[in-house]
Each structure stands twice: as structure tokens, then as C-alpha cells.
Amino acid sequence: MTGTHLGMPAFPAAAPAFPAAAREAVRDEGLRANLRHATHTIRDKRRRAVAELEDWDRLRAAGRAVKDHTLRHLDRYLLQLEEAVTAAGGTVHWAADADEANRIVTDLVRATGEREVVKVKSMATQEIGLNEALEAAGIAAYETDLAELIVQLGHDRPSHILVPAIHRNRAEIRDIFRAEMGGWGRAAPEPLGDDPRELAEAARLHLREKFLRAKVAVSGANFMVAETGTMVVFESEGNGRMCLTLPETLISVVGIEKVVPTFRDLEIFLQTLPRSSTAERMNPYTTMWTGLGPSRGADGDGPSAFHLVLLDNGRTDTLADEVGRQALRCIRCSACLNVCPVYERAGGHAYGSVYPGPIGAILSPQLRGTGSAIDASLPYASTLCGACYEVCPVAIDIPEVLVHLRERVAQGGPVTRGGVRVTLRPADGHTAERAAMRAARLLLDRPGALRAAERLLARARRLAPRRLPGAGRAWTDSRELPTVPAESFRDWWARERSDPR
Amino acid sequence: MRAALFVTCVNDALYPRTGIAVVRLLERLGVAVDFPAAQSCCGQPQYNTGYRYETEPLVRRTARAFAGYPYVVTPSGSCAAMIREHYPRIGRKAAAEGRGGELAEAAASLAPRVYELTEFLVDVLGVTDVGAYFPHTVTYHPSCHGLRGLGLGDRPRRLLAAVKGLDLVELPGAEECCGFGGTFAVKNPDVSTAMGADKIAAAAGTGARVLCGADNSCLAHLDGLLRRADSPIRALHLAEILAATEEEPLP
Ligand code: SF4
Numbered sequence: 193m194t195g196t197h198l199g200m201p202a203f204p205a206a207a208p209a210f211p212a213a214a215r216e217a218v219r220d221e222g223l224r225a226n227l228r229h230a231t232h233t234i235r236d237k238r239r240r241a242v243a244e245l246e247d248w249d250r251l252r253a254a255g256r257a258v259k260d261h262t263l264r265h266l267d268r269y270l271l272q273l274e275e276a277v278t279a280a281g282g283t284v285h286w287a288a289d290a291d292e293a294n295r296i297v298t299d300l301v302r303a304t305g306e307r308e309v310v311k312v313k314s315m316a317t318q319e320i321g322l323n324e325a326l327e328a329a330g331i332a333a334y335e336t337d338l339a340e341l342i343v344q345l346g347h348d349r350p351s352h353i354l355v356p357a358i359h360r361n362r363a364e365i366r367d368i369f370r371a372e373m374g375g376w377g378r379a380a381p382e383p384l385g386d387d388p389r390e391l392a393e394a395a396r397l398h399l400r401e402k403f404l405r406a407k408v409a410v411s412g413a414n415f416m417v418a419e420t421g422t423m424v425v426f427e428s429e430g431n432g433r434m435c436l437t438l439p440e441t442l443i444s445v446v447g448i449e450k451v452v453p454t455f456r457d458l459e460i461f462l463q464t465l466p467r468s469s470t471a472e473r474m475n476p477y478t479t480m481w482t483g484l485g486p487s488r489g490a491d492g493d494g495p496s497a498f499h500l501v502l503l504d505n506g507r508t509d510t511l512a513d514e515v516g517r518q519a520l521r522c523i524r525c526s527a528c529l530n531v532c533p534v535y536e537r538a539g540g541h542a543y544g545s546v547y548p549g550p551i552g553a554i555l556s557p558q559l560r561g562t563g564s565a566i567d568a569s570l571p572y573a574s575t576l577c578g579a580c581y582e583v584c585p586v587a588i589d590i591p592e593v594l595v596h597l598r599e600r601v602a603q604g605g606p607v608t609r610g611g612v613r614v615t616l617r618p619a620d621g622h623t624a625e626r627a628a629m630r631a632a633r634l635l636l637d638r639p640g641a642l643r644a645a646e647r648l649l650a651r652a653r654r655l656a657p658r659r660l661p662g663a664g665r666a667w668t669d670s671r672e673l674p675t676v677p678a679e680s681f682r683d684w685w686a687r688e689r690s691d692p693r
Numbered sequence: 694m695r696a697a698l699f700v701t702c703v704n705d706a707l708y709p710r711t712g713i714a715v716v717r718l719l720e721r722l723g724v725a726v727d728f729p730a731a732q733s734c735c736g737q738p739q740y741n742t743g744y745r746y747e748t749e750p751l752v753r754r755t756a757r758a759f760a761g762y763p764y765v766v767t768p769s770g771s772c773a774a775m776i777r778e779h780y781p782r783i784g785r786k787a788a789a790e791g792r793g794g795e796l797a798e799a800a801a802s803l804a805p806r807v808y809e810l811t812e813f814l815v816d817v818l819g820v821t822d823v824g825a826y827f828p829h830t831v832t833y834h835p836s837c838h839g840l841r842g843l844g845l846g847d848r849p850r851r852l853l854a855a856v857k858g859l860d861l862v863e864l865p866g867a868e869e870c871c872g873f874g875g876t877f878a879v880k881n882p883d884v885s886t887a888m889g890a891d892k893i894a895a896a897a898g899t900g901a902r903v904l905c906g907a908d909n910s911c912l913a914h915l916d917g918l919l920r921r922a923d924s925p926i927r928a929l930h931l932a933e934i935l936a937a938t939e940e941e942p943l944p
Contacts, residue, residue, distance in 0.1 A: 211881045218883045533870045537887045573881065575874025575888075576741060578841035592782075598743030629739050633747045636702060636734040637754055646706050666879040670886040671917030674707045681700050681709035685728045689716070 207544030209569035214538035223359055223539055230358050231530045237471035238527060238583070244473070245463065255460045256587045259521035262418075262452055263511060269418040269451045270502065276421030280483020282498040287445075289505050290320035296501050297322060297410065297443055298329045304441050306331070306408045312425065312432035313337035314412025315524060316445045316503050318350065318546040319559075322410070333410065334376065334402050336431040338395050345372040351540025351548060353526040354469050359539055362386040373398050399431060409439040409495070413446045414523065415461065416500075419454050422482045423500070426465060426475045433479045442481070442495040447503050449511075449520040461523060464585040468525035506559035512608035515596040519554045521586040528580035528590065534573055543570065550580035554593040561609060562601050568619045571597035602626065624663075639682075646680040653678070694818075695725045696764035699755075699807070701772045701909075702734035708909045714936035715768050715810060718825075721936075722818055731758040737775040742876045745783060749796060752783055756799035765806050766813045768932045770839025770908050773809040778842060780804050809839060810932055811848040811907060821851045826939040828858030832901035833931075834892065834915070836908040837870050849907055849931055856934060862899045866891070873914035889918045896926055907931045 207213065217223055242248050262269055274284045287293035297317075301309055309326065311317065311333050323333040323344075335344040342357040343350050346368045350356030357365070366386040373380040373394070378401045380394045411432070415424040423444055425432050436442060452458065466475040484498055511517050529535050529549030540548035544566035545556040553574055557567040571594050580590040599605060602625070604618040618626065635641055653676035659668040667673070679687075696719065700712040719726050736751035755776065759765045767773050781804050784797030814820055833853060839845040853861050872878070872888025879885075893915060896904045904919070904926050906912045916928035929943075937943040 211883070214881060215883045218887045224887075533872070533888050534881070534884055537884045571743070572877065575837070575870050575872060575877045575885075577837035577870035577874070579837075579868075579870070582841055595741060595743065598741070599745050600743070602743030603746060625742070626744070629742065629744045629747050632734075633736075633739060633750060637750050639731055639733055642702075642705075642733060649706065663879055666882040667917070669882060670921065671889075671914060672920040673917065674913045676707065677709050679709060681705045681712035682728075682730070684709050684713060685716075685730075689726075689728065 206564070207566040209565040210538070210542055210544075210573040211569065213542035213544065213566075214534075214573070217539035217542055218537050220539075222361075224537060226359060226361055227536050227539055230355065231532075231536050234471060235527075235530045235583075238468060238530065241467040241471040241473065245467070251460055251464050252585055252587055255464055255523070255585055256521060258452060258457050258460060259523075259586055260518075263449065263517060263520055266448065266451070266508075266511065269453055270448060272418040273416055273421060273451055274502075276417075276419065277483055277498075277500050278421075280421045282421065282483035282500055285499060285501045287501050287503050287505070293320050293445060293501055293503050293505065294322055294325035297445060298325060298331070300441070300443055300499055301326065301331050301408055302329070304408055306441075308332040308334065308406065309408040309410050309443075310334050310336050310402050310406040310435050310439065311340075312409070312411040312427070312435040313340050313356075314410065314445060315353065315546055316412050316447050317410060319447075320445075320503065320505060322445065334399075334406075336399050336402065336435050337427070338392065338429055338431070341395055341399070342368060345369065345376065349541060350546055352529060353524050353547070353549070353551075355526075359541075362388065362391065365391055369394050377401055399434075403431075403434045403438050406435075406439045408441045408443065409435045411436055411442065411444045413444055413450060414465070415458060416446055416451045417453075417455050417458070418451050420482055422455065422480050424458065425477075425479045427477045427479070428470060428472075428475060430477050433477050436479050436481060437494050440495055441497045441499070443499045443501065445501045445503055447505070448507050449522075465523055465525050468523075468527040468583070468585040506561075508611065509608040510555075510558040512613075513558070516554070516558050516593055518588050519551065519558060519593060521588055522551050522555065523586060524551075525585055527583040527585065531579040531583050532574075533577065533579070534575065538573070543573070550574065550590045551588070554588075554590055554597060557597050557601075561607075562597070562616070562619060568601050568621075571595075571601055643680070643682050646682065649676055650678055650680065652676075694723065694764070695727065695762075696766050696813070697727045697729055697759050697762040699732055699735075699759065699765050699767040699772065700728065701767060701769045703909050703913070704768065707913070708930065711768050711909055711930040711932050714930070714932040715766065717941075718823060718932060718936040719766065721938075722814075722820065722823060724818070727762070729758045729762075733758075735772045735775045737772060737779075738875055740775065740779060740783065745786065748783060749787060749792075752780055752800055753796060756780075756803045759803055759806070760799075763806060764808060764813065764817065765803070766808050766810055768810045768907065768930065769910070770809050770836050770843055770845060771910065773807055773812075774838040774842035776807045777804045809843055809845060809907070811839075811845055811852055812843070814852060814935075815848045822855035823852065823935050825856040825935045825937055826858055827856050827934045827937045827943065829903050830860040830862060830899075830901045831903040831905050831929075831934065832862050832864040832896055832899045833867070834864055834871060834896070834904060834906045834911070835867055836906055836911045839907055840868060845907075852935060853905065853931070857939075859934070862901050864899060864901075864904075865895045871911050871915055873911045875910070878914055885914070886918070889914055893918050893922065893924065893926070897924065902926060903934075904928045905931050905934060 352358040736748035780800035784800030
């Protein structure tokens with residue numbers, strides 16, 4: 193298969209740095225209003241749903257512990273998983289990176305002789321740009337999650353983990369359906385209003401045709417159980433279940449960090465995930481499949497072939513980092529997005545990745561490295577306010593990881609890339625900042641000099657400009673500067689409370 | 694009782710009135726205040742921007758300046774959180790990287806002796822009514838590091854509620870970040886300003902004339918926005934309100 197063009201990645205590597213990308217979103221009043229409304233509604237509901245459980249803190253600690261334990265022994269659990277999946281009639285494939293995963297899936301689909309697949313929402317396949325890779329191989333991939341469908345039909349990118357079309361309003365969705373559905377399959381009924389029920393019905397009719405025709409499905413999974421080889425998908429619409437049961441061949445692409453040791457461990461996440469993500473006590477559809485199982489295959493329900501593609505794509509490198517590895521505990525509930533004041537203003541696209549918001553800010557620069565402008569800027573896309581840590585159901589200390597990654601960008605340090613330990617040099621573009629930090633430190637480490645500098649500042653206070661040049665402009669463009677006092681505290685103390693020097 | 698004041702670099706250079714207010718307030722409550730002149734910046738701007746090596750000398754300096762004091766009081770939630778939460782972390786990392794255990798020890802010894810002002814008043818001195826007088830309508834913004842980092846809870850509000858003449862009104866969305874975030878304010882100025890704008894709009898909606906906080910860096914950002922907008926609301930540090938009395942009202 194030489195000459196296979198893998199297509200464009202879902203998010204361009206040359207995405208603009210976060211501050212520039214966020215600027216546009218901040219100025220888009222409509223977008224900000226949509227985001228504000230959506231995130232505030234869901235965060236309030238989440239708070240109520242979580243408050244119902246008296247043992248939330250213990251569930252949170254238990255979820256964290258299960259994930260940490262699994263990550264510590266990931267090699268062992270993955271081998272156990274492979275064995276269980278194989279014993280149940282499935283086939284396991286290991287993919288080191290996006291290219292390898294895309295190649296495996298493309299070959300598997302080609303082997304069936306099919307030219308189209310249905311998909312149930314899977315972040316892993318978005319992460320690797322599978323749809324584009326399939327398209328380049330002449331295979332059409334149809335998203336079946338409603339929000340994913342909207343994004344796909346709109347030639348758009350997802351902007352939220354759980355609500356990928358959070359940035360779209362009803363009228364926009366109606367226009368997308370009317371303009372695009374016909375080109376992909378069954379056209380939207382005419383006339384089409386923007387009532388949610390009408391829109392859902394249009395999607396249902398469009399998708400039903402796809403489900404009934406498709407021979408191959410591609411899915412992700414929220415969890416994989418090592419002891420039984422069971423895959424688990426949580427969803428709200430039931431489209432996923434159609435996708436997982438109707439086609440003949442099922443290919444699941446799952447990140448290696450999604451494994452948990454035992455079936456019992458699911459008990460924790462069955463409680464914490466729905467409450468954190470959709471503020472529901474239980475998610476409406478939980479689908480579990482174990483290889484082909486006795487009731488599946490030719491004479492039973494469900495697919496007759498099952499393939500599991502285990503995706504690394506930067507995860508073992510992330511695992512090698514003591515502080516950063518906690519990002520792999522993430523169960524993609526999106527609670528951190530919904531409480532993040534920066535996400536609320538900047539929107540999901542500014543993060544240049546399928547993982548937006550606080551978790552994206554720590555995951556992307558680890559999975560992809562800090563080499564690009566967007567990845568080097570993501571650790572700074574936060575005020576470190578801590579709201580994300582507070583809501584995270586697996587207690588990921590996102591601010592701690594952010595500071596850790598800032599350190600990597602600003603001063604360099606050891607990282608693992610492709611399994612090899614390397615020492616990163618500080619990222620470009622921080623030279624002036626580094627010099628300023630150093631100068632500030634030299635001054636701050638000499639109280640005598642500091643006192644002299646404060647006096648100088650006090651003497652020049654009348655000359656203080658309203659607008660600063662250079663980096664200071666970022667402050668004075670929108671804010672007044674503090675007024676410099678006539679006397680520093682240090683001098684006041686010396687005058688009032690101790691002997692004058 | 695004797696306590697050392699860690700005034701913080703921002704207060705020293707730009708908001709001496711806050712430091713003076715803390716001194717007057719504590720002295721009024723019978724505390725003998727020391728100001729160790731060897732103190733400087735806690736290193737928060739450096740550390741939070743990713744310059745951990747540049748932070749280490751400041752950790753060492755701060756630990757040395759306050760050696761021997763059982764109580765170190767600071768009118769800044771974020772600086773208190775920096776020392777309590779991050780100093781031990783910085784010390785451990787330095788030790789792990791082979792730069793001796795001395796920094797780790799100094800950091801670990803200082804961390805539990807540092808108190809944010811409202812913690813010191815409520816937990817150590819056991820007072821909520823500090824005898825202050827401030828006849829104005831006030832709304833309180835709890836900065837993130839005080840709220841989530843230190844878990845100050847309702848201590849600041851209880852102190853304010855006990856001030857004679859003060860009308861405390863709730864700030865809608867109080868727990869949301871104001872958008873300052875240290876160097877975030879200049880690295881992401883658009884998002885920072887958008888967050889601050891929402892915060893001052895919420896404050897304006899309360900009808901309060903004073904927006905009170907316990908961290909002058911957040912207040913510098915909010916005050917800068919208020920003044921640029923020619924707002925009648927004044928940003929004020931909690932310490933200055935608590936220091937004001939009928940005999941010596943706030944100018
Ligand atoms: S980091 Fe935590 S809160 Fe955010 S999506 Fe992952 S599990 Fe949910």
C-alpha cells in the first residue's frame with residue numbers, strides 16, 4: 193500500500209498559539225453567549241447531581257486509586273486484556289502512533305471489501321485523524337452521534353468533549369442539515385424548522401438508513417476490562433448501540449489508558465462519569481461487548497468479527513513523566529471544561545486539539561510534545577484558578593501539571609519521546625521573558641537594591657505613562673496601571689517602627 | 694504574642710497602605726509585629742510562569758528571613774498558598790535533582806508557620822469582630838488561591854459581616870476567577886480582560902460601592918478595569934477595611 197495519503201490531521205499542526213486563537217472567540221459575542229449559557233447550565237446541574245451522593249469524596253478517591261494502580265501496572269493489565277479479548281474471539285492490534293493505527297483500521301476495512309463505515313463517537317479516532325485517513329483511502333466514515341454528525345456535516349471541528357457542537361445554535365444546525373444531509377445520504381425533510389424535535393427526527397431518519405446498510409462499524413470505548421476483555425461505551429442517544437450491534441465487523445480503537453483491572457471497578461465510574469458529564473444519575477445507554485461471545489457472531493446478535501486496536505500515540509511517553517502521568521487518569525467527562533472560565537471565553541477551537549479545555553491544556557502538550565506554537569502555549573492557557581481540579585472525578589491536579597509543563601516550555605528539562613529519554617531545550621520565544629525573570633530575581637534577592645529601586649519608582653511616579661510599550665501594553669490596552677505610592681512599605685516601616693538607617 | 698509580617702513584594706512596592714493596615718490592625722489586637730527586612734518576593738510569578746530554578750533562591754531567602762517565627766502573617770492568599778503548597782514541592786524537586794536537602798528542609802519548616810491574614814485572625818487569635826467601622830456597602834470577591842488553594846471558606850465574610858456600619862452584599866458568581874492569574878494577565882490579555890469585565894459587571898449589579906478582596910494582585914487587575922471604565926466602585930483590600938475605626942476612618 194505505497195502512496196497511501198493519510199489525509200489532513202483533524203487539527204492542523206500549525207494552529208495558531210492559544211492567545212491569538214482565543215482573541216477571535218472572545219470577540220464573538222454570539223459564541224460567548226452560547227458557551228456561557230451551555231456551560232453554566234450543565235455545571236449547576238452537575239453540582240446538584242454530585243451533591244446527591246454522600247460518598248462522592250470516597251468515590252473520587254477510589255476512582256483515582258483504581259486508575260493510578262492500573263497505570264502503574266499498565267503492561268500487565270494490557271497483556272491480560274489481550275488474552276481475554278483473544279479468548280473471546282476478538283483480535284488485538286497494537287498501534288504505536290496515529291499512522292500505524294490508521295493503517296491498521298484502513299487495512300481491516302479494505303479486507304471486508306466495504307467502502308463505508310459507521311462510527312460511534314470516539315475521541316481516539318479524532319485524535320489520530322482516522323476519518324481523513326479513511327477518506328484518502330476511498331472509504332467514507334459516517335459519524336452517528338448527533339453532535340458529531342452536526343460537526344461532520346458542517347465541515348467543522350469539535351469544540352467540546354461531550355457536546356462537540358456546543359458552539360452551534362439551533363438555526364445554524366438546521367441550515368447545516370438542509371444544505372449537507374442530501375450529499376451524504378438521506379436528505380433532510382422539507383420544510384425543516386429549528387425545533388430540537390424536528391432536528392432530531394431529521395437526524396434519526398438520516399442515520400437509520402446508514403445503520404441498516406453499514407457492514408462495518410468503528411467505535412471507541414470508555415473502559416476496557418482486563419479480566420474479561422469487555423469493552424464499555426456510555427452514551428445518551430442509543431445511536432452508539434445501533435452502531436455496535438448492527439454491522440458485521442466491529443473495529444474498536446481505544447487508548448491504552450482506558451483499561452481497568454476488573455468488572456467490579458466499573459461500579460465506581462458508572463456513578464462518577466454520568467454525574468460529572470451530563471449530570472445524570474445514570475447514563476441512558478451503557479453497552480458492553482466481550483469479543484464475540486456465545487450469543488454474538490453468525491447465529492447470534494452482533495458482529496461476526498471484532499478487532500481491538502490499542503492506541504499508544506504518546507501515552508507511554510506521558511506515563512514516563514511522574515507529574516504529568518496523572519493526565520492519563522482522565523475519563524473524559526468534560527466537567528473541567530464546563531467550569532473553566534478560560535474555556536468559557538475562548539471556546540474549544542482555540543485549544544487546537546480534539547481535547548479542549550483544562551484537560552486538553554495538559555494532555556495535548558504531553559501526547560504531541562511541546563514543539564509547536566500551539567502546544568507550547570497551552571500550558572499557559574489557564575489562570576491556575578483550580579476550579580478544574582475541584583470538579584475532576586478522578587482528582588487530576590491540573591494546575592500542578594500546568595505549572596510542570598510551563599517549566600518544560602520555559603526552562604527545558606528531561607522528557608521521554610518515542611520511548612527515549614531526552615533533554616529538552618527551552619522553547620523558542622522565551623528569551624526576553626527569561627531575561628526579565630532573571631533580572632527580577634536578582635533584584636528581589638537583594639533587599640537593599642529593591643529598596644533603592646522602589647525609591648526610584650516613587651520619585652518617577654508622576655512621569656508614569658498611562659500606556660506602556662512592549663509587553664506591558666498587554667496590560668495597559670485594557671486596564672489602568674496601579675498608582676505608584678510616594679513611599680514603599682519598607683520605607684514606612686523604617687520611618688515609623690524601627691530605627692532609621 | 695509576636696508575629697512576623699510577610700508583606701509581599703506587590704504590597705511593599707505598590708500597596709503599602711495594605712501593609713500599614715495589617716500592622717495597625719494586629720497591634721490593635723495586641724500582637725507585636727515584626728518586619729524582617731531580609732524578606733522579598735515569595736517567587737510566585739517566577740514559579741507559576743515555569744521558572745523553577747529562578748524561584749529557588751527566593752524560597753531560600755524567604756525561609757531564612759522568617760526562621761524562628763512561629764507565626765508569619767501575610768495579607769495575600771496567593772502568596773500564602775505559594776509558600777504552603779508549592780515551597781515543599783520545590784524543595785522536594787531540588788533534593789531529587791541532587792541540589793542538597795537543605796532547601797527541602799527550609800521549605801518544609803516554613804510552610805506550616807505561614808498564615809493568610811483572615812486565617813490568623815479567626816483561627817489563631819480567635820476573633821471575628823475586630824472592632825472595625827466602615828459605613829459602606831461592600832461586596833467580596835474571594836480570590837481563587839484563598840478560596841480553593843487555602844480553603845479560607847467564609848472567614849473573610851464573617852470578618853466583614855462583623856464590621857460596624859458595613860453592609861455586605863453577595864457577589865454573584867463570586868467563586869469564579871477574576872482573570873488575573875499572574876502572567877496570564879499579559880500572556881492572554883483578551884481572555885483575562887473578558888473575565889475581569891464579567892467580574893466588575895457582577896460587582897456593579899450588587900449596588901456596592903466597594904469591591905473587597907484579600908489579594909492585591911487580583912485587585913490591581915480589577916481596579917485597573919474599574920478605573921478604565923470610570924466606575925464609581927472602588928477596589929479595596931480587606932485589611933484596610935478591618936483596620937478602619939470610628940476614630941481613624943479610612944481616608
Ligand atoms: S480531567 Fe477530570 S474533569 Fe476533566 S474530563 Fe478528565 S476526568 Fe473529567
